Amino acid sequence: MAKELTTRSENYSQWYLDLVNKADLAENSAVRGCMVIKPYGYAIWEKMQAQLDRMFKETGHSNAYFPLFIPKSFFSKEAAHVEGFAKECAIVTHYRLKNDPEGKGVVVDPEAKLEEELIIRPTSETIIWNTYRNWIQSHRDLPILINQWANVVRWEMRTRLFLRTAEFLWQEGHTAHATKEEAIEETLKIINLYAEFAEQYMALPVIQGVKSENERFAGAVETYCIESLMQDGKALQSGTSHFLGQNFAKAFDVTFANKEGTLDYVWATSWGVSTRLMGALVMAHSDDNGLVLPPRLAPIQVVIVPIYKKMEELARISEKVDELIPKLKAKGISVKYDDNDNKKPGWKFAEYELKGVPVRLAMGPRDLDNGTVELARRDTLTKETVSFEGIETVVEKLLEEIQESIYNKALNFRNENIRKADTWDEFKQILEEKGGFIAAHWDGTGETEQKIKEETKATIRCIPIEQEAEAGKCIYSGKPSSGRVLFAIAY
Amino acid sequence: MAKELTTRSENYSQWYLDLVNKADLAENSAVRGCMVIKPYGYAIWEKMQAQLDRMFKETGHSNAYFPLFIPKSFFSKEAAHVEGFAKECAIVTHYRLKNDPEGKGVVVDPEAKLEEELIIRPTSETIIWNTYRNWIQSHRDLPILINQWANVVRWEMRTRLFLRTAEFLWQEGHTAHATKEEAIEETLKIINLYAEFAEQYMALPVIQGVKSENERFAGAVETYCIESLMQDGKALQSGTSHFLGQNFAKAFDVTFANKEGTLDYVWATSWGVSTRLMGALVMAHSDDNGLVLPPRLAPIQVVIVPIYKKMEELARISEKVDELIPKLKAKGISVKYDDNDNKKPGWKFAEYELKGVPVRLAMGPRDLDNGTVELARRDTLTKETVSFEGIETVVEKLLEEIQESIYNKALNFRNENIRKADTWDEFKQILEEKGGFIAAHWDGTGETEQKIKEETKATIRCIPIEQEAEAGKCIYSGKPSSGRVLFAIAY
Numbered sequence: 001m002a003k004e005l006t007t008r009s010e011n012y013s014q015w016y017l018d019l020v021n022k023a024d025l026a027e028n029s030a031v032r033g034c035m036v037i038k039p040y041g042y043a044i045w046e047k048m049q050a051q052l053d054r055m056f057k058e059t060g061h062s063n064a065y066f067p068l069f070i071p072k073s074f075f076s077k078e079a080a081h082v083e084g085f086a087k088e089c090a091i092v093t094h095y096r097l098k099n100d101p102e103g104k105g106v107v108v109d110p111e112a113k114l115e116e117e118l119i120i121r122p123t124s125e126t127i128i129w130n131t132y133r134n135w136i137q138s139h140r141d142l143p144i145l146i147n148q149w150a151n152v153v154r155w156e157m158r159t160r161l162f163l164r165t166a167e168f169l170w171q172e173g174h175t176a177h178a179t180k181e182e183a184i185e186e187t188l189k190i191i192n193l194y195a196e197f198a199e200q201y202m203a204l205p206v207i208q209g210v211k212s213e214n215e216r217f218a219g220a221v222e223t224y225c226i227e228s229l230m231q232d233g234k235a236l237q238s239g240t241s242h243f244l245g246q247n248f249a250k251a252f253d254v255t256f257a258n259k260e261g262t263l264d265y266v267w268a269t270s271w272g273v274s275t276r277l278m279g280a281l282v283m284a285h286s287d288d289n290g291l292v293l294p295p296r297l298a299p300i301q302v303v304i305v306p307i308y309k310k311m312e313e314l315a316r317i318s319e320k321v322d323e324l325i326p327k328l329k330a331k332g333i334s335v336k337y338d339d340n341d342n343k344k345p346g347w348k349f350a351e352y353e354l355k356g357v358p359v360r361l362a363m364g365p366r367d368l369d370n371g372t373v374e375l376a377r378r379d380t381l382t383k384e385t386v387s388f389e390g391i392e393t394v395v396e397k398l399l400e401e402i403q404e405s406i407y408n409k410a411l412n413f414r415n416e417n418i419r420k421a422d423t424w425d426e427f428k429q430i431l432e433e434k435g436g437f438i439a440a441h442w443d444g445t446g447e448t449e450q451k452i453k454e455e456t457k458a459t460i461r462c463i464p465i466e467q468e469a470e471a472g473k474c475i476y477s478g479k480p481s482s483g484r485v486l487f488a489i490a491y
Numbered sequence: 492m493a494k495e496l497t498t499r500s501e502n503y504s505q506w507y508l509d510l511v512n513k514a515d516l517a518e519n520s521a522v523r524g525c526m527v528i529k530p531y532g533y534a535i536w537e538k539m540q541a542q543l544d545r546m547f548k549e550t551g552h553s554n555a556y557f558p559l560f561i562p563k564s565f566f567s568k569e570a571a572h573v574e575g576f577a578k579e580c581a582i583v584t585h586y587r588l589k590n591d592p593e594g595k596g597v598v599v600d601p602e603a604k605l606e607e608e609l610i611i612r613p614t615s616e617t618i619i620w621n622t623y624r625n626w627i628q629s630h631r632d633l634p635i636l637i638n639q640w641a642n643v644v645r646w647e648m649r650t651r652l653f654l655r656t657a658e659f660l661w662q663e664g665h666t667a668h669a670t671k672e673e674a675i676e677e678t679l680k681i682i683n684l685y686a687e688f689a690e691q692y693m694a695l696p697v698i699q700g701v702k703s704e705n706e707r708f709a710g711a712v713e714t715y716c717i718e719s720l721m722q723d724g725k726a727l728q729s730g731t732s733h734f735l736g737q738n739f740a741k742a743f744d745v746t747f748a749n750k751e752g753t754l755d756y757v758w759a760t761s762w763g764v765s766t767r768l769m770g771a772l773v774m775a776h777s778d779d780n781g782l783v784l785p786p787r788l789a790p791i792q793v794v795i796v797p798i799y800k801k802m803e804e805l806a807r808i809s810e811k812v813d814e815l816i817p818k819l820k821a822k823g824i825s826v827k828y829d830d831n832d833n834k835k836p837g838w839k840f841a842e843y844e845l846k847g848v849p850v851r852l853a854m855g856p857r858d859l860d861n862g863t864v865e866l867a868r869r870d871t872l873t874k875e876t877v878s879f880e881g882i883e884t885v886v887e888k889l890l891e892e893i894q895e896s897i898y899n900k901a902l903n904f905r906n907e908n909i910r911k912a913d914t915w916d917e918f919k920q921i922l923e924e925k926g927g928f929i930a931a932h933w934d935g936t937g938e939t940e941q942k943i944k945e946e947t948k949a950t951i952r953c954i955p956i957e958q959e960a961e962a963g964k965c966i967y968s969g970k971p972s973s974g975r976v977l978f979a980i981a982y
Binding site: 029030031034035036037038039042043046062063064065066067068069070071072073074075076082087088089090091092093094095096097098104105106108117118119120127130131140146150151153155167169342 | 520521522525526527528529530533534537553554555556557558559560561562563564565566567573578579580581582583584585586587588589595596597599608609610611618621622631637641642644646658660833
């Protein structure tokens with residue numbers, strides 16, 4: 001193996017960082033907390049973007065672009081929003097540099113101070129609702145269904161590649177509606193869309209639910225989320241969709257004449273997923289040999305490695321491979337033929353394992369004689385010798401099988417790691433020994449939630465949407481509860 | 492017409508702003524100099540992006556992402572770069588807000604001051620070359636062919652939607668090479684790619700050339716550009732590709748072991764086009780009725796408008812249209828059927844003219860009886876009645892014809908507006924009376940160039956690559972010159 005990884009059992013957290021670095025996904029930059037997303041990592045992100053963008057457009061949304069900067073005063077307009085957000089952020093105070101009078105490079109020109117400071121957007125509700133005010137007069141101007149692909153900045157103190165960075169990339173949807181019902185419908189439509197994307201493309205099983213008040217987005221009436229489970233038993237919030245009620249419309253005075261001709265405030269939603277999903281993708285499926293990518297998001301789905309001693313053998317192998325490549329491409333399969341003569345096959349095998357290429361084909365002189373090829377699966381690390389004839393159809397089916405298999409593996413793991421706890425001792429014991437999700441009764445108060453968090457670091461990940469009503473007693477306070485919620489220690 | 496535009500002859504500049512606003516391309520935001528790109532404008536930009544991205548990938552480039560922030564000290568590392576760039580930019584000095592002790596919203600927390608200020612990237616050479624230092628050790632690590640789609644900020648004092656905004660969207664390519672020849676080849680490959688994109692997709696004829704030293708990118712050895720002409724006779728720089736020599740490698744100490752095993756500095760290029768192209772697209776082709784979009788970049792290529800009085804007629808028309816739409820879509824044509832009952836056909840005609848939809852089909856009861864449809868071209872504003880049978884093939888060919896015709900119209904206009912001037916008086920007279928490009932002899936000095944600019948506002952747009960050698964005398968200084976350069980007043 002060219003590049004040694006820390007193993008998961010040794011140190012899960014270090015394994016993750018090693019993998020992100022060595023598989024060329026991302027690295028830390030010279031700017032504290034900001035990452036460089038490297039070409040291989042960005043190629044995966046582009047596949048995610050392309051699919052999400054398709055799904056947004058199929059559901060009637062359009063893309064647009066709003067400014068990076070938000071005037072400071074906008075943040076104080078929505079009271080809950082400013083409490084939840086405005087504190088840790090990047091603030092632009094000046095607009096000019098000048099040569100250092102002492103000759104040491106450049107300094108900030110003190111005369112170029114902005115009258116009002118500008119905040120780099122941590123999220124765009126405020127600037128967007130300030131804009132919507134001019135776009136909306138009548139119910140005929142509604143709904144507005146807009147999404148934006150953008151960078152945002154939150155000045156996080158502790159950062160970790162993809163999972164929590166000062167600058168990250170995301171999409172943020174911001175919709176405006178004439179009725180409460182329609183806005184709620186949109187909120188749910190999107191959380192469903194996110195769940196479908198996570199499960200069908202990322203092969204990541206998710207639980208849909210509602211956030212408790214403490215965990216709700218600042219300014220939202222209700223926050224829906226998808227929660228997933230990583231291999232170390234920690235949960236990861238993978239996407240959120242907020243029903244914002246009329247809060248932002250009231251803060252920015254956005255009214256419309258409804259069908260009855262009277263003025264009403266507009267109803268809002270917002271929703272987003274980010275490059276955080278890259279972290280989820282890595283942590284959910286990968287192993288001690290490197291990435292395991294679901295075929296639908298793999299930049300390279302099939303790699304072909306020639307095994308040869310003499311150049312004449314390489315030529316004969318290449319001839320066969322040149323026949324195969326167009327057949328694979330015709331099926332929409334992305335394929336790379338690595339005939340680089342500077343590296344040994346063993347090095348290449350390890351490299352493509354590290355990079356998570358789902359299928360590897362290896363071909364040597366004996367395969368040529370026998371009309372065979374060696375077919376290896378990244379997810380199971382199994383290999384078999386199969387007939388070269390018709391291999392493109394075998395590969396096509398195998399890619400689908402791998403996609404499903406990776407999902408099922410993650411689903412089994414997730415399901416095995418949802419445990420019920422009925423007492424406080426049981427709750428603490430499961431958390432300590434096993435992690436995962438704990439389904440437990442809760443009395444519904446923020447106070448209890450806060451105490452549980454302080455004592456165990458576990459938070460309520462969500463109140464699942466699909467949930468049986470069940471009377472019980474809060475594991476912490478003993479007060480009555482009407483259903484279980486999901487606790488976990490989260491990223 | 493629903494929304495009146497200022498005419499071009501009345502006030503070209505106002506016509507442009509009216510059009511950008513009324514056709515829903517973009518608008519000014521609450522933040523000085525920053526624009527909101529509205530969904531219709533963004534849809535055009537997405538078509539540009541998709542095509543450019545395809546072309547970059549076909550030529551071996553990958554996308555990546557580098558931080559928004561650049562440490563202030565990075566700017567002073569490349570001397571010419573800091574002189575040309577670092578002055579007007581957005582500067583982050585603090586990272587936290589706090590509640591105003593006097594209760595008035597939020598204020599900047601003076602305790603959260605950054606040790607070193609961060610500059611919002613005006614361009615990313617510095618942060619990227621600082622990163623490349625760790626990526627490059629040997630000639631085997633080269634070339635690096637990376638592109639980034641990003642937002643950048645330059646604190647412009649006078650802004651104008653798309654053409655010059657404080658924040659804009661662009662792509663910036665940054666490549667690293669082992670040899671000077673290879674880097675120059677890359678620089679030229681990209682300027683050719685830009686020219687192909689402008690001509691084939693934007694229907695915008697361009698002249699490829701080299702910038703004079705005064706107009707060169709800060710830090711470049713040579714800047715190649717494509718220059719286009721707007722309908723008011725002003726030139727617009729539409730893309731640049733820079734050969735950076737070893738300047739940034741030296742500034743950021745990026746060396747590699749070459750094939751001979753000795754250390755050498757890496758050779759660099761950078762290149763970009765931006766949302767400025769949206770301004771070029773609007774100004775090159777549009778007319779007093781609104782946008783004229785080349786079909787290859789039009790979000791809606793064909794609009795179908797039903798003409799009816801009774802709902803039963805609408806039903807019959809819709810039935811025919813429902814047959815047609817899948818046939819158009821099968822040919823990859825984007826089509827909108829506007830059966831909105833709240834608007835009259837005349838209003839719709841004007842609206843889609845304003846939006847630049849290349850082809851309009853209108854269908855009334857008489858057309859149903861006759862098996863016909865009315866076909867209107869946006870570019871020429873002509874219409875004719877044609878057979879409904881096989882209309883999809885007619886439309887397909889017409890879209891190609893329109894694409895070509897818009898290009899040829901712009902090409903003729905551009906060619907008619909390149910004039911030779913052999914004396915200073917002639918030069919000034921052409922500039923004043925006609926505008927356009929002036930091909931004139933120049934003595935090659937920055938001094939003369941500067942004086943011409945001061946006296947006439949005209950600048951050297953480029954020294955064309957395809958150019959006959961011709962001995963002559965500088966129109967300003969009378970000194971000898973070996974070839975003509977192109978002057979113009981530019982956006």
